[in-house]
Amino acid sequence: MERISLDQSALQAVDEYCEYRRIVGEDDGGTLFTPQQYEEYKRRVVPRRIQNRLYVSYGVAGGLDCKLIGPETPCFCTHRYKQHQSEYEELPTQRPLVLPCHVHGCPCSQYQYVPQMGSRPVRCRCKHLPEEHEATMGHLCSRCSSCRGFYSPSTCGCGQPYSAHRTLVESRQERQARGAPLGWDVPYAAMGGLTGYSSLMDGYLRLDSSGAGHTGNTCDCPCWSKARCSTRTTILNHQMLNSGSEEEIYLMYQSRAHDKDRESPNPPKSENISSPSAEGTHL
Template sequence: MERIRIDKQASNAVDAFLEYRRIVGEDDGGQLFSEDEFKKYKEIMLPRRMKNRLYVSFGVPGQIDCKLIGPETPCFCTHRYKQHCTDFEELPKERPILLPCRARGCQCVSYQYAHMNGSRPVRCQCKHTTTEHSESPGHPCKKCSHCSGYRSPFTCGCGQPGYAHVTLVETKEERMARGHPVGRDVPYAAMGGLTGFSSLADGYLRLDPSGIGPLSFSILKSDRLESDHVFERANTSLSQTAGKDIYLYVLSCFF
């Protein structure tokens, strides 16, 4: 296997482009901003994101977040979360908060996650796929007349059927009131519900609801009673370990 080698200048250029893409997302319409345009964009958008970030999750109300939404997570309309409206100058007062799709011609009025079976969306109880249902409100089936709207009987890893799940869009304050992690304020576009490394895993695989990532070495090596499970100790120390989150945005682009 032949290795590709690049010098430090080229490596810095790649890092700069990745940072640009994380911040700008698709707001440049496919045409890279000039240095002045990028600087002006950051002056406007970064303070807005740090203040008005929205957290998006998918789960059964009152239970764990089965899926935390990231920039590349697909919507029912097949477009990615990052292709929806995710930045607001002022947070909406109405609930639920709507995040309409910005893709040309799409009728999606707000981001909505649909259960996936591997890389494919789960079929409706009428046996048709999500793409065979309309992206408009209610998601009526375009193939059969007896289906009044998409309803998935798929059983999630949490043990509940797909139709019992909802896509929740909430503010930082609302998420904290539910006792769920908010991570650190970041300037990146469409971060959704990602607050740490373990946020990339499904809810029933995260082992704890924190999303803060792997346990610290001090917790793993600390003295504890035999009955005191290591993950129980971690959950009682969230306030001490939350500051150690590691944002792996490049990995999040695959989820």
């Protein structure tokens, strides 16, 4: 194995690229923005993304969120959530909110989560897999003529059949109105319902309803460091998100990002990274 040594500046560049990709996604068309273009993109997009965030979850109406959807969560059409429309400049008034797939040639008109049992997707009552059904609404089976649409008789860990579950897309106000937690507000694209590390777990396995994990603080605010958050900060942030201008929200985001950088420990000066070498393995 060939060892590559990265100094602190190189490690920082890797972190910055990961941050850039999570914020910009595919909006740069494959060509990296210049620093000026990147700052302008964040100033224009981040406030709108925070205000108009769409929370996507999968569960039974009136019950817990059995699955919180993230950018890499696959749809019935096999494409990821981040490959679907995940944000609007202005939220439409009609419901349900439509999140069509953006992959060229894909007929999927609405993101729909496919439940899994372990690492395998559940099967339809016709015994065929989800990918053997059409991606269009109705999801007719392409392997048999008796199937009237994808319908799984399997039972979720919450105790309810998967047929009783649905994919829910809601705005901040709608989620707050039904008493569901909002978690932290972040500038990243296609975050869906993710609010923390435990969001990646199934609903019945999480020890908290938000997916943010235990923080020692009962507030549900968009601060970067919830453990240090005060009630006054919580109130001011919610007021800002509900009634502040895009410029004020962007400045609030910038302030939080700088606070997070100051709180983060310094990275190591160098890191050894092993990669395959054509000459063989070097120990």
